Amino acid sequence: MSETKTALVTGANKGIGYEIAAGLGALGWRVGIGARDDGRREAAVVRLREAGVDAFGVPLDVTDDDSVAAAAELVAEHAGGLDALVNNAGITGGGPQQPSTVDLALVRRVVETNVLGVIRVTNAMLPLLRRSAAPRIVNMSSSVGSLTRQSGPGGELITGPVAVAYSTSKTFLNAVTVQYVRELAGTGILVNCACPGFVATDLNGFRGVRTPQQGAATAIRLATLPDDGPTGGFFEDAGVVPW
Template sequence: MNEHTTQVALVTGANKGIGRATAEQLAGLGMTVLLGARDHDRGAEAAAAIGGDTHAVELDVTGPATIRAVAQQVEARFGRLDVLVNNAGITGSGPVSPADAVDQVPSTVDPAMVRAVFETNVFGVIAVTNALLPLLRRSPSPRIVNVSSGAASLALASDPDGPLTRLPASAAYSPSKTALNALTVQYANELRKDGVLVNAVSPGFVATDINNHTGFLTTAQGAAVVVRMATLGADGPTGGFFGEDGPVPW
């Protein structure tokens, strides 16, 4: 096994947005960062811009061959993985503001869109996590962070006076993130005995391509909670859902 002493982190969907800001902040902490991107050239450009010990890896979370290849690269080069940030995700609606996401309304949604969103946002997380879990188990302090959304909260979404009721109902993106939260709890329950801390995070309303940059938080601000959960101490929580201000209701 490679005796690499610096912590090694992999961030999926990291060539832009919250993923890129997360990679930048982890690199700033002195970690070796593997910047996952579907497009190798875009990933390489982002890694070069971040600098430090940042390296692009071609990774499509819906592509089994690329997932296997990345796991093999990490195995050969580092022998372990300390941090996995499952950030890659899609809305299914393209880069639209939440107020315009009418094509996700349950009564008229295209089931094919729902399947595509779940393929990336849920099944992709399972595929990547399971491929890298043997390497995470070799870490003295393994951490898994699943990037969710406030829209995943059933408590907030079902509150008739809550902020989410101002948005169109969603049969794809929001349910996929709710499923991701449930998946987070199940991984946490299974891996608790092994010291693997698994948490979901809500970065907040961040200005990214997904919302046509209408969010009021910067990507750096959104990434802060991701990094905090990626660098938890041994006594940190597991199986939780957190925002910058603390726990988010399920």
Template sequence: MTTKNALVTGANKGIGLETVRRLAAMGFKVWLGARDAGRGETAAQTLRGEGLDVEWLELDVASDESVVAAAEAVAARAPGLDVLVNNAGIASGYVEALGPDGRYERPPSRENIADMKATYDVNVFGPVRVTQAFLPLLMASSAARIVMVSSYLGSLARASGNGQSPNAMGYGSSKTALNAVTLAFARELAPRGIMVNAAAPGYTATDLNAHRGGRTVQQAAEIIVRLATLAPGGPTGGYFDENGALPW
């Protein structure tokens, strides 16, 4: 039986690590993408200790050179890539803008443009870089799946209709842009049988929000894994949480 291959970016901790664990438990060989060698290899060793086929892959999604080298490394070891999860994401300046009660307190009029640029480089341009570099391997699969890890904050409908959502312009707009990237790749790749969808894992306790989120990584990974393992005939060009389609 041919082993299926998966890559998860930003996967040495949090939602990414749990996604790696879940996919590997389903029989995938999973490449655990991470920038830091120590953290990446430690995470991979932990999962190998659980009997899972996981290998650390040096990958900085904000670096063209790193992404190209990572694609070449996988191509030398695998005939194709069946699943790509673009999970790596940051919210530069987000934690610093949280008040004592955990609410986001930086209005758009005081948003730091340098923070926005850093956030976009990882959250928007990162998935584009990675998807483009790994596309030949994805096309070599008979039924590849691409998952863009988005956020509820990427929904313009929710932002305009729900005053309780934080007005986090930098991070939120980066996820709105990622949703547009999802649609663009889905339209291009649909004729090739590659499904591309965006997942909203919910407000999960991770380093990104100083662990103030109310959901576990196990809950968050559910929709990501579901979209990564869609059967033929499933949706593409969609935006989902575990309960179904979300408004753009």
């Protein structure tokens, strides 16, 4: 049996997800490129293969049960198992997100992708991860989901944009991650959250100050942790992010 490790990265056709796939590929991993858009997904696979990455396309809409089930079957057929799952796919939702006036449909849409999508994909991929000798799950979160960082040291509110859908979805995701850690304790599956920082991607209109490559670094590290690595943590390049 091949000793090549296999990862699945959701939302991997561009931005941070693409760079996570590229980084894992550069380490010799086989990487499934999960994405909804057929054209963008296959274009990403071609680019990665040209760069020497053993990449394969995985049609995947994290909000659709049938799509996720089919993706799990494809990964099983292509690779036989899975060593790392990086739940990177996410949306901001756009639009005004003041809590007093927000469109509830927008909040539901963001949570469906950023939270329920992670649960849906993780549960579908768990049987494959359990076959691995060193399974890892990485959930891409954000410091805006940190309750500590959303308030000052004395409990005062910080200034900045209010985003009741996006920020809250990341807090929700952090809590979900902790619950997986509790359930999977003792199985060898390490589960952590990664904060990429403020990265210039189309998610934020390219206003970020970090490159996608920089934003991918923590996720790559968490996907390749040794067996004695942490689980149940929230990390960025500088270290631990407070919940």
